[in-house]
Amino acid sequence: MNLNLSIFSWNCQGCASNKFLRVFREYNLEYKPDIVCLLEPRVSGHKASSIIDKLGFDRSHRIESAGFSEGIWVGWKEYIPINIIHNHPQFMILRIQGTNLNDGFFLVVVYGSPDRNRRKLLWENLTNALPQASLPWLILGDFNAILSPQDKKSDRSIGKRCKLYGTFVDNCNLQDLGYIGPSYTWQRGNTFERLDRALANDAWISAFPHPRVHHLPRIKSDHRPIFLKTTPMLNAQRGRPFRFIAGWTKHANFKDLVSSKWRYSGNMVDSLSEFTSHVKEWNRYTYGHIGTRKKQLLKSLGSIQKAMDHSNSRRLANLEMEVRDELETVLNHEELLWRQKARCDWLQLGTGIPTLRINNGEWCSEQDILRDEAVKFFKVLYGENPNIIPNTTSDIFTRIKDQDSDFLNKPVLREEIKKALFDMAPLKAPGSDGFHAFFFQSQWDLVGGAVCEWVQGIFDGNKFEEELNNTLIVLIPKKKSPEDFSQFRPINLCSVLYKLVMKVIANRLKVVFLKYISPEQAGFIAGRNISDNIIIAQEVIHSMRSKKGGKKWMAIKLDLEKAYVRVSWKFIEMSLITAGIPEKIRKVIINAISSSTMQILWNGVPSRPFKPARGIRQGYPLSPYLFVLCMEWLGYLIKSEMKTGKWQPIRLSRSGPALSHLFFVDDLVISARRK
Incomplete structure (x- = not known):
């Protein structure tokens, strides 16, 4: 089967906050999913439509929330042909078409009700709604139930397998696709459970023999997202040009860096090139590359949370809280970067042109x-x-x-040059040198003389x-x-x-x-x-x-x-x-x-x-x-x-x-x- 897709599923426990949008953007930028499944959004109607419009997907379908519970949102890129087959308060069935008429598979997105009595209906209704067994199915989401005692760790109670869940999996001949990462997808206090997973039937596994399911770091929600790729993840393309990060100017030492490293001797290209080298080095060793630091924190968070699967150590819990707080600070700091990207359509550039x-x-x-x-x-x-x-x-x-x-x-007078510069939008997309107007505006007292001399030189014939x-x-x-x-x-x-x-x-x-x-x-x-x-x-x-x-x-x-x-x-x-x-x-x-x-x-x-x-x-x-x-x-x-x-x-x-x-x-x- 020619489909090469990535699917992101997350019980986000509410989509209405700015924090959700910031965290989702981070996941979206890092993993670039083709299909996104958001569970328990806790918002509906016009407000839901407004939020979905901000997520960057061309197509979407949703099952409305019931107050502050339930709800399933699915968004996808326009080049993926999808038909909605069935809607249910606890699941959605979609048909994903392949390149040939008989290609494709059924995707079932599940949000099992936390209410045990309502969840009993899920297994029966889902069994009746599923297509015939010879067709490929993939079922993923938050089932709000566990399949075995090993799916739960708690110092208060022993995990009990949900019998109806197990019967459903057995009757439909489903296989757990496994995972890479920490063992549990949900945590509250000292209780850990694997509530989120991906299951598939034999026909789907025959079509996609090498899927990978990743348990991603938990940031905003009690649930960690699961990320499925039909083929193994590849490294992102390199070679992107240098971009000045507006957040650098907020660092206490940045003015000192500009004061000591900015030099102009008549050639502006040499000055910018030399300063770029210095600011990259400063970013690496003093500021900390925002993307690298974020990845380090996410990796640390994943390691800590994986260790917490096997230990109730108070020290680990405190360390997790510290890392989450620092990650939140980094993400807040990254808001300036997001504004830069939004202004110059970097998000669109990053999505690629498929064909x-x-x-x-x-x-x-x-x-x-x-x-x-x-x-x-x-x-x-x-x-x-x-x-x-x-x-x-x-x-x-x-x-x-x-x-x-x-x-x-x-x-051309200095005041005229300064006015023209400060009339520019500070974070509008830069050219190949990577410097926004914001750099020259915020550091005018240090670089303004060089800028004016260079501009006046152009009018004098340079x-x-x-x-x-x-x-x-x-x-x-x-x-x-x-x-x-x-x-x-x-x-x-x-x-x-x-x-x-x-x-x-x-x-x-x-x-x-x-x-x-x-x-x-x-x-x-x-x-x-x-x-x-x-x-x-x-x-x-x-x-x-x-x-x-x-x-x-x-x-x-x-x-x-x-x-x-x-x-x-x-x-x-x-x-x-x-x-x-x-x-x-x-x-x-x-x-x-x-x-x-x-x-x-x-x-x-x-x-x-x-x-x-x-x-x-x-x-x-x-x-x-x-x-x-x-x-x-x-x-x-x-x-x-x-x-x-x-x-x-x-x-x-x-x-x-x-x-x-x-x-x-x-x-x-x-x-x-x-x-």
Whole structure:
């Protein structure tokens, strides 16, 4: 059977708290399950839906809780075909389809009632609901009962086998899949029991002969999760780039580290590289790598809890409490890291893209091949195209006046640089150097001088260091189940220092463009609002419908596909020259956009680099202003046709302005009288 799945089952004893979400995220990040089964969530209705939406799964199904008991939630990735077969207050049966029609198996998720009388019904109802024995079944969850006296350890009572449970297992010819880790899955005081387990019939074991069931460390709940893989666990992929961790700044010694190890002697790449080496070493020996420390604590917790299976030592109980408290502190400290990841979609990047259609039309799931195909696709997309430059005439743009040219050309001051930096979102995704704006903001008194000197040097004619002008491309799906690379939106991650230079220029253009960009453009121009153009467009349509000769008028909405990616650098340069942008600023802009390299960030790991030959980076401070400037050419061409009488615009009233086009940055609506 071709299915390779991992299933996580946990009686979490309540899903409503922030602590649950934090702990679940930790389990999810560490083990990356395909299917999650949460038992006893103690929440239902709209609140349950809201929590499930935060868990990161494309599909889900639930059996509602009854007050503060019962309830089963199951979530899974969209690429896993699952049908819900049966719902019961104490179990859920799902059919997981395989790659072939006859492949797949039945998954039964169980939450046995803690009430003995109600639990008696579980065995009878489950036996009646199960499919025929020849089909593969997997049954797992919290049975709230034990199969043998060895499944319980207590200094108060002897474990008693649940006879009905044993009869059910025998009658259905089920086998316990065993476990790796501590013996017991539930603890309260000095009582330990193995209440959670995975069982399967012969047909399932024949299909999956090497399953592994892991008893995971117990953190929030009295129950430890169980984690089943149909094949043995593999080590996670390595090679992820360095990322500055915002939590470092909270350490008492971090300021001292920056003060003693930050050095700048004219080359920012060397400074960042040297400081990165120092901060990695400091993290390893002083701060403690948050992931490594967390794993150490989880491992220690597992060892202590395993030892507690065989001893009622008060010392072990106290030690377990200490480790759990420290782990809680680490997880709290990690909240900053989670915010970083949430802001830059690291969670999505980590989930992987299971399969896509590649250039030859075939479906492919090999990650190395997909990564190489992604590079080929985007290399073509950003590749050189024939430069289409309209004939330049002096009246395309209202040329920038001398006083505005002087404003754009004036020396860049330290205060201007600082304001641009502190206006940035502190934890937005960094570029390949790994440093967020938060690092420079929080350590401004120590690194601000170097940052200002470097930025001022760029405006004085220095070139961008290649490493600071490297762009990581993150692929965000445009739809839930993308089939090929065209159905991904490329998001560019650039270094903070690159963005800082662009933001300084953008802040200046923002002041100037209001005076020169045509009124038809509503996007990114100070004092204008896209909603104004939306209202005007609605009025145009209404007027066309109301006119006696309304059928002679037309309005067309155009969406320019991948508009930012396809812009020619020559076209941008010509637009800057024609508008009268000063040469010094123009050179900085052209140097910035034309000297970059790009890498696809595939599942968090950079691909081989490639050089683009066109395009501007969507989502970055200067890009909208450059695109708005380029769109002025189209407005000019439309107005030229109006002057010749070939294009007749609509007027909403006799004395009203002629309305031929409305711009919404890279979308537009054109209106005219048809021939």
